[in-house]
Amino acid sequence: MTVIDAARAVTSRSRLDPALVASTIAAVLFLAAAAVPGVLAPYPPTALALDSALEAPSLAHPFGTDQIGRDLLSRVVFGTRESLLIGFGAAGIALVAAIVLGSLAALGGRIVSAVVGRLIEVVFAFPILLLALLLVSILGPSAWTQVVAVGVSTAPGYARMVRGQILSAKNAGYVEAARALGHGPWRILRNHVLPNAIRPLVAVFAMALGQSIVWASGLSFLGLGVAPPSSEWGALLDAGRAFILQAPWLTFIPGLIIVVFALAATTIGTRIQRSLEKGE
Amino acid sequence: MTIVELQQETDARRASAALTVRNLWVGFARDGRTRDVVKGVSFALEPGRCVAIVGESGSGKSVTARTLAGLTGQGAHVHADEIALGDRDLAALGEREWRGIRGRRIGFIQQDALVSLDPLRPVGREIEEALRLHGWRSRSARRRKAIDLLDAVGVPEPARRATQRPHELSGGLRQRALIASAIALDPEVVIADEPTTALDVTVQAQVLAQLEATKARGTSILLISHDLSVVAQIADEILVMSGGEIVEQGPAREVLGSPQHPYTQRLIDAVPGSRTRGERLAPQDRATPNLHLPRPESVGRDDVVLEVRDVSKRFAGALAVDGVSFTLRRGETLGIVGESGSGKSTTARIALALETADEGDVRLLGTAWSGAAERDRRALRPRIGVVYQDPLSSFDPRWSVGRILADAIPAHAGLARAEREQRVIDLLAQVALPAETRVRLPLRLSGGQRQRVAIARALATSPDVIVLDEAVSALDVSVQAQILDLLADLQDEYGLSYLFISHDLGVIHHVSDRVLVMTGGRIVEEGDADRIFRTPEHPYTRELIGALPTPV
Secondary structure, eight states, X not given: XXXXXXXXXXXXXXXXXXXXXXXXXXXXXXXXXXXXXXXXXXXXXXXXXXXXTTOOSOXXXXXXXXXXXXXXHHHXXXXXXHHHHHHHHHHHHHHHHHHHHHHXXXXXXXXXXXXXXXXXXXHXXXXXXXXXXXXXXXXXXXXXXXXXXXXXXXXXXXXXXXXXXHHHHHTSHHHHHHHHTTOOHHHHIIIIIHHHHHTTXXXXXXXXXXXXXXXXXXXXXXXXXXXXXXXXXXXXXXHHGGGTTTXXXXXXXXXXHHHHHHHHHHHHHHHHHHHHHTTO | OOHHHHHXXXXXXXXXXXXXXXXXXXXXXXXXXXXXXXXXXXXXXXXXXXXXXXXXXXSSHHHHHHHHTTOOOTTEEEEOSEEEETXXXXXTOOHHHHHHHBTTTEEEEOSOHHHHSOTTSOHHHHXXXXXXXXXXXXXXXXXXXHHHHXXXXXXXXXXXXXXXXXXXXXXXHHHHHHHHHHSTTOOSEEEEESTTTTSOHHHHHXXXXXXXXXXXXXXXXXXXXSOHHHHHXXXXXXXXXXXXXXXXXXXXXXXXXXOOSHHHHHHHHTOOSGGGTTSOOSSSOOOOOOOOOOOOOOXXXXXXXXXXXXXXXXXTTEEEEEEEEEEEETTOEEEEEOOTTSSHHHHHHXXXXXXXXXXXXXXXXXXXXXXXXXXXXXXXXXXXXXXXXXXXXGSOTTOOHHXXXXXXXXXXXXXXXXXXXXXXXXXXXXXXXXXXXXXXXXXXXXXXXXXXXXXXXXXXXOOSEEEEESTTTTSOHHHHHHHHHHHHHHHHHHOOEEEEEESOHHHHHHHOXXXXXXXXXXXXXXXXXXXHHHSOOSHHHHHHHHHSOOOO
């Protein structure tokens, strides 16, 4: 087994990983679009051209145009910043909540850990979309509620992960070695348990980012997020729906962009995780 | 005898060799270059004989074994002038053809039976499967044969054991079940890769007896081992491998009795045991300069540093440690020897106050230890250090060696940053590691280097006592020799007291002033090391020492 694995590891290491290369290129493009949309977009996002409405993708309009002749590529590029902000915000809320709740569940006293642990599990039992819908309907649709709703709904899954990480770090050999050196519990927590439990979350954050954008787009698509004329990807998806028979690219292309983003984020996340596991 | 007759006899002997290997090379491609790990190995294995390949990690012995079982894997380049099983050429076989050979004509026994047996399949079924694949049609015949085989390899109650899954069996029984499945089809050759490593010495003796019985039935055995004493037990011929090459080859008695190659000599000298007591094992001179690290204030040579009185500990109702008492004096090495489950490691953890005893009392340096609150114990913890079998898991994976050592230096030493850095370098020098080691991650170090770092960490607190829990058990014999020498030097230098826990009788005899023999949680015999090994009194001690393979 070891010999075979070693041989496989050797062959895979010497080659450049095409999935990772593609994901990195995609991520760079997305970040560029978010930072300087004017440079990448061929037209202003709101430039009307009623004579060229609902045009199929062409050289002049690579992603086609919408019902009032706006260039879809430009709208996607200008929507990137809002989509990413919502994604980062939601993933950030999810992970901060997860670290707080997960740490309490793993490190709290008997009562605290039982209460927090149950809370995490009860919330975890609700489907993510249902929970997000519930929160939006309480808070009213807006970009901010979208961020909060997605963040809170996805937090319990990550909180369980954090709790597990902390519990396993607590039982690690290096924690016992630190105890044997006479180090106190706070010092061990600060030096060993928390850093080792939280480090894998770097990878989780990348994956959470992809997931958040998918959920946030879902809310927008249902009309519960950012409203038109915003060109946030989910909103584009929603706007295109009315023309799905005449102009399928209006729905299809924003959907594809969301998929590509989620895929790239997840791929990068898993690679980070793998290299962390190998200790690199 | 005519020339023709002579020629015929040579041919006959050649044809009679069960396994012939001539000029075997195995390489693995890496970064576009091929790195050879086996370089021109040749030998002939005759029917009913045992050839052993001995070497340390990285010597290429296991790759040789796997190649001869057709398990080299992808990315390997195998080249040989000849690999023949009887008159069958194996050099150019494809995987499909190998499947017909492996099991039927070549049996393969791996080191760890737990990973090579299917966890969901009863061991009897595992053997039946081998029989079925090679044409045993009748189910009841297969079942009978499987039980017979388990019986033949010394598994008690074979009918019941056949229905159990691997995790329900002890390590020794698992290993025997694996031997049973390897010999199920009566192969001409059995390749055994470290078959007794990780087994207790009494169990090892039983497994070796089974291999010997297999050999007596006419099966040829290719034994791969790092352990010279195991090899001495059953090998007829020994190949010593180092760096992919055979450095010495000959009849077992000659290779072990009067080794010609310096590497073989070093390997044999490095084996600790009765004859090496008080001597250095590795050829190097004392490598550790006296760096005047802070010494623990000594109160005289005879004072008791650790006192354990009537300690007992139960896990889930079962007694793991049962009324254990001993004392450790300054500058002394107390060896605790026992097999797995004897309670020796739990005793060590109780001595370290990492486990609380249910009953009994431990005193460290004359003060309450086991009974004290953890908060009070913390101040005393730097005085008792520990080195584990697996140092890697005892290091924070994110930390460099330098940070690990700096973190271990007690705050009350009151060192400034630069002094701390210098102390880290001194500690590394003390365990004969270069100062550059401090920027490296433990993961990137060799096993011996990691263990040196672990020892340096234990020294960082200027302890009086160091508990060494199987601290050299995972190391190659030459590295083990260096570490044992280092420990002896440090003991001389700093008057350290060692509580040395090991399953290895040779190591225990080498290092210990006094020895405790543990089994079933109790100390059954206690005394001067030489006395225990020369004239063991308790039946269990006698069994243990009797099970020891004949010393090299």
